[in-house]
Amino acid sequence: MDKEFLSNLSYATFLSLNHGSSAGSGFRLSYKGATYLITAKHVLFDEKDDLRCETLLITSQNSRGVENDIRNIVIDMMHAKTYKSDENDIAAVLIETADYITVQQEGENIINADSESTRPLDQIGISNEVFLVGFPTSLIFQDSQYFEVNRPLLRKGIIAGVNAKNKTFIIDCSAYYGNSGGPIIELCEDGLLRLIGIVSRYIPFVTEWKNNREPSISHTEFYNSGYSVCVPIDAVFLLLDGIAEVI
Numbered sequence: 001m002d003k004e005f006l007s008n009l010s011y012a013t014f015l016s017l018n019h020g021s022s023a024g025s026g027f028r029l030s031y032k033g034a035t036y037l038i039t040a041k042h043v044l045f046d047e048k049d050d051l052r053c054e055t056l057l058i059t060s061q062n063s064r065g066v067e068n069d070i071r072n073i074v075i076d077m078m079h080a081k082t083y084k085s086d087e088n089d090i091a092a093v094l095i096e097t098a099d100y101i102t103v104q105q106e107g108e109n110i111i112n113a114d115s116e117s118t119r120p121l122d123q124i125g126i127s128n129e130v131f132l133v134g135f136p137t138s139l140i141f142q143d144s145q146y147f148e149v150n151r152p153l154l155r156k157g158i159i160a161g162v163n164a165k166n167k168t169f170i171i172d173c174s175a176y177y178g179n180s181g182g183p184i185i186e187l188c189e190d191g192l193l194r195l196i197g198i199v200s201r202y203i204p205f206v207t208e209w210k211n212n213r214e215p216s217i218s219h220t221e222f223y224n225s226g227y228s229v230c231v232p233i234d235a236v237f238l239l240l241d242g243i244a245e246v247i
Helices: 004-009 233-246
Strands: 012-017 022-031 034-039 055-060 071-076 082-084 091-094 101-105 129-134 153-163 168-171 183-187 193-210 218-232
Touching: 012 034, 022 129, 022 193, 022 233, 082 233, 091 233, 129 193, 168 193, 193 233, 218 233
Parallel strands: none
Antiparallel strands: 012 022, 012 055, 022 034, 034 091, 055 071, 071 101, 082 091, 129 153, 129 183, 153 168, 168 218, 183 193, 193 218
16 A cells, blocks of 8 residues: 555545534535545434534544644534434535635644545445444543554555345454544455445444343343444435535
């Protein structure tokens, strides 16, 4: 892989909701002349489809990771143009220049993904290597901080399978709280990196213990199986094409 590798991964964004009350991952996408923040719907919306935050800080960095290169913008979510899918765990926010956007730091050489650097679900290759890019904030606890929270971490795995019925794919990568919405990058057969979707959630491994006496007592524990469910880029374009029709 060449120097373009890090550049292609640098469109990942760190999302801080309501001044750090919760966090998530996303990426910037240029599509049909507009620029959007793309993330998982559950990062921005709750179970009732209500917004989880009033303000959203979006932090972007280029491949150098130098402090002065960082781009920080704050979105007033009460007035922002936000969109969510009814069928998929996908949400988008229009992040063109607008009165609901405050630029705290301009940043330099910040790269957006575009449709030409993507690959649809029916073309991804089972067993191909993938990179999960995101911000697993749940791995920071108490005073122990082993990485910079607003700089992306990579995990490497493979495409483990496709769920044709649900139109999702599975990767052999562990995802944690904070990874949701982060981009999944496939290393394709031609050696190029392509954006193929976003991470939605991890697949749990569940164990349950029950006693055989009265009163009945049970205990259930959930573990991270190491597999994660991902929504393909097709669902993102489906949502954005619907936005264009409305506009």
